[in-house]
Amino acid sequence: MRRLEEMNDVKLGRNLRLTGQREIRDVYAPRILCLNDEVIAPFRRQTAMGVLRVGLPIDYAVAMLQGMMTEHAVWHPGVEMEFQARTAR
16 A cells, blocks of 8 residues: 555555455555556666677577577667677587
8 A cells, every 4th residue: 555655646544445345455456566567667777778799609599599689679779789600610
């Protein structure tokens, strides 16, 4: 309740009755707050910027990089990625 008050800048009081549905407060409210944290987390993160340079053997690049590059680009759009992949000597 305190967190909801702080987030919305209101005073709800301590003697609230939830019309007999205590489940709302005890189960759903914490879940809603967790979901809220997930939603706003990307906006609170510091924005990474710059260039990420990676060199690795071609075997790793093919097997791993596509998924990692896609995820990284979503979470860090301000980072330019440069990869060099070569056959191992």
